[in-house]
Amino acid sequence: MKHRLFRSVGIGAVLMLTAILAGCQQVVLFPKGEVGIKERDLIVFATVIMSLIVIPVIIATLYFANKYRANKDNEYLPDWHHSNKIEAFVWVIPCIVILILGYVTWVKTHELDPYRPLEHAAKPVQVEVVAMNWKWLFIYPEQNIATVNELVVPVDRPLNFRITSGHIMNSFFIPALGGQVYAMPGMQTKLHLIGNEIGSYDGISANYSGDGFSQMRFTTHVKAEADFEKWVSEVRTSDKALSRAGYIELDQPTEKHPVTHYATTEPGLFSAIIGRCVDGKTPCVSHGGGSVQKLSPFITSSVKKESPAEPASN
Structure with a gap:
């Protein structure tokens, strides 16, 4: 009785989740720009390459759970404890996948650095x-x-x-x-x-x-x-x-x-916003050169637009 109840609850949860996701706009997976397309491709590639490990593990889990479940007559090997073939399989394949995934991720994330200007013939x-x-x-x-x-x-x-x-x-x-x-x-x-x-x-x-x-x-x-x-x-x-x-x-x-x-x-409004001196009375703060400098409000218009420090982005 409990088994049927849990099964019904599980099916209901899956159907509810499916109904909720059906109304979602998966815009990240259907981008409209060059950067978004490359990011989408990286997500898809990472998912596929990781599936080479995840899917076989799930299949093996279900297979072993069924093969060695209670009250089933199977071969009994009490002295078995090691297999070079199994060890090679469970270590070599994941290592190869990790190396491939790490290399591609390294290259693509540097290519998609948000601070890196796009190579394009048109004027930005x-x-x-x-x-x-x-x-x-x-x-x-x-x-x-x-x-x-x-x-x-x-x-x-x-x-x-x-x-x-x-x-x-x-x-x-x-x-x-x-x-x-x-x-x-x-x-x-x-x-x-x-x-x-x-x-x-x-x-x-x-x-x-x-x-x-x-x-x-x-x-x-x-x-x-x-x-x-x-x-x-x-x-x-x-x-x-x-x-x-x-x-x-x-x-x-x-x-x-x-x-x-x-x-x-x-003119100079954006620089003043960065310098936190829009009111013209507060001395502008510059983070250039790694130190905080107080600038006279009378020279805020000369603050270089590229002077503030640029922290790492997400």
Whole structure:
């Protein structure tokens, strides 16, 4: 009776799990960017190569459990204790698999280093990203515009992200394009991606950051080059400008913040955010050279954009 009960519970759990997963969008396994595709391929390769050990072990476990179960007449070998063939099988095969998996993982993870620029003929798009409570700020330094909770990029052009946080540690992640890098206050990290298919993809905060964490989302729109330029022109018609004073006002914690466009941005704002001196009164902090330096607020605009230390990414 108990056996039937446990079996029914197990079948019910499997069916429930299947129903839940049926509604999931496995976006990581169906990426829309070059980096995401390479990461997906590495995951699939690692899974297949490890299955060469896992599957035979599972089959052998079931086979031996059935062969030597109680009340079954089988060959009895009380003096058997060692087999060179079995020892070779259980040691050599796993070692080969580990060597192959280790080599491929080493090569691919260095190839997919988020700090490593993508090799591409097209000119990269520069985007400065600021994680705020609880929204995302995107500054386009070349176009001199900014947006909140909306990232628009051209298709088939490398995307060079420079990432920081206004307050607490966070994590920048666009699952469909690949890569995930931490955003930390007073520091700068980097991420290089590319969108190979036109479409709209979710971007999320992948690191818990307080009450509004679940709503800290943005949409990434990958558009044709002409549509991207048209969007830039539309943003420039906005009546909002992102100055330092405007950033301080925007910096107040909000949840479900609406998409906002800024026609212009104040030069040096991103460097000031990293230096934690947006107010113009607090001396900027530079982490260059391994030491903390206090810089006069009157020379904050001369802080080099690449000076903050770049910690290891995830």
